[in-house]
Amino acid sequence: xxxxxxxxxxxxxxxxxxxxxxxxxxxxxxxxxxxxxxxxxxxxxxxxxxxxxxxxxxxxxxxxxxxxxxxxxxxxxxxxxxxxxxxxxxxxxxxxxxxxxxxxxxxxxxxxxxxxxxxxxxxxxxxxxxxxxxxxxxxxxxxxxxxxxxxxxx
Amino acid sequence: xxxxxxxxxxxxxxxxxxxxxxxxxxxxxxxxxxxxxxxxxxxxxxxxxxxxxxxxxxxxxxxxxxxxxxxxxxxxxxxxxxxxxxxxxxxxxxxxxxxxxxxxxxxxxxxxxxxxxxxxxxxxxxxxxxxxxxxxxxxxxxxxxxxxxxxxxxxxxxxxxxxxxxxxxxxxxxxxxxxxxxxxxxxxxxxx
Numbered sequence: 106x107x108x109x110x111x112x113x114x115x116x117x118x119x120x121x122x123x124x125x126x127x128x129x130x131x132x133x134x135x136x137x138x139x140x141x142x143x144x145x146x147x148x149x150x151x152x153x154x155x156x157x158x159x160x161x162x163x164x165x166x167x168x169x170x171x172x173x174x175x176x177x178x179x180x181x182x183x184x185x186x187x188x189x190x191x192x193x194x195x196x197x198x199x200x201x202x203x204x205x206x207x208x209x210x211x212x213x214x215x216x217x218x219x220x221x222x223x224x225x226x227x228x229x230x231x232x233x234x235x236x237x238x239x240x241x242x243x244x245x246x247x248x249x250x251x252x253x254x255x256x257x258x259x
Numbered sequence: 260x261x262x263x264x265x266x267x268x269x270x271x272x273x274x275x276x277x278x279x280x281x282x283x284x285x286x287x288x289x290x291x292x293x294x295x296x297x298x299x300x301x302x303x304x305x306x307x308x309x310x311x312x313x314x315x316x317x318x319x320x321x322x323x324x325x326x327x328x329x330x331x332x333x334x335x336x337x338x339x340x341x342x343x344x345x346x347x348x349x350x351x352x353x354x355x356x357x358x359x360x361x362x363x364x365x366x367x368x369x370x371x372x373x374x375x376x377x378x379x380x381x382x383x384x385x386x387x388x389x390x391x392x393x394x395x396x397x398x399x400x401x402x403x404x405x406x407x408x409x410x411x412x413x414x415x416x417x418x419x420x421x422x423x424x425x426x427x428x429x430x431x432x433x434x435x436x437x438x439x440x441x442x443x444x445x446x447x448x449x450x451x
Contacts, residue, residue, distance in 0.1 A: 123431070125365075125369050129372075129380060132380075135404065136296055137292070139292075142292075142310075143281050143284045143288060146281075146313045147281050147284070149310075150277050150280055150314070150317055
C-alpha cells in the first residue's frame, strides 16, 4: 500500500525502504558532463549567441505555419480570381482538355494584367490583407537569415 | 569561504556580471547532463541538450521569478528540451507486473543486499536501474540524487503530484523486484 503519510510533497519520502534506496542511489557515480563544458557555454554567453531552437520541433511548427499560409493564399486566390479560366475547366467528362489547358495557360498570363488592375481597384481591406501577407513572408525571410534561423512570429 | 547561493549568483548575472553564470553551470552541469542523458540516450545529444538548457536558462534569467528553487526551474527547462528533442509529448513509464512486484519482502532484500560487498551492491543497482525506461530512471534520479521534492518533480515534468507519488512508488517496487531476482541469480551462481 502507498505510504501517503510519508509522501510529503515538500519533503522527500523517508520511509525505511526509501532511506535504503536513497543511500544506495547516492553511492552511484553521477554521469559527468564532458570536459570543457562550462568553458563552451561561457564562450557562447560572451559571444551573445542565442539558444538554438529545437530543430525538429521548429521544423514541425514551420511546416504547419507554411501549410496554413499556403492554404490561406489559395483560398484568397479562389476568392479574388474566381473568374480565371483555370477555375472554369471541368476536368471530368470533358473533350479537348489539352486544348482547354493551352487556352487557359495563355489566359493565365494575360490574367496577370487583370490581376494588377484588380488589385489597384480593390477595397482597402483586401489591400491591407495582402500587405500583411507580404510582410509576414518578408519577416520570415529576414529573420531566418539574421537571427539564427529563428522567427519572431513562429 | 562560503559559496554564494543560486539567487546571489543570479543577482550578479542580472547586474551584468555574465561571468558569474559559470558558477551556476559548474554547479549543475553534471546533474543536468545525467538527467537528460536518461531521456535522450546518446552522449552527444545529451551534451547538446545540456548546452541548450544552460543557454536557454541564461537568456530566460530575467523571467525567473524565484517562486521555485532555481534547480527546479533549470530541470524543467532541461526536461522540456530533452523531451522535445525526442519528439515526444510526455514521459513514458514502465508497465509493471503486479504479481511480480508483490512477490518479495523488502526486509529480506535489504538484509540480503547488506550481506554482499559494496561493489556488488552497486553493480546490482546499476544493472537493475538499466531495466527501467529512461524516464523512470530520470524520475528516480531527480528524487534521490538531486533531492527534488514531489511537488518539484511534478513542476518539472508536468505530471500531477499524485501521479508522481504513484510512479515513484511503482518504480521503487520494480527496483526491489529486480533486485530480488538479481540476488537470486547471484545465489544460484554461487551454488553452482
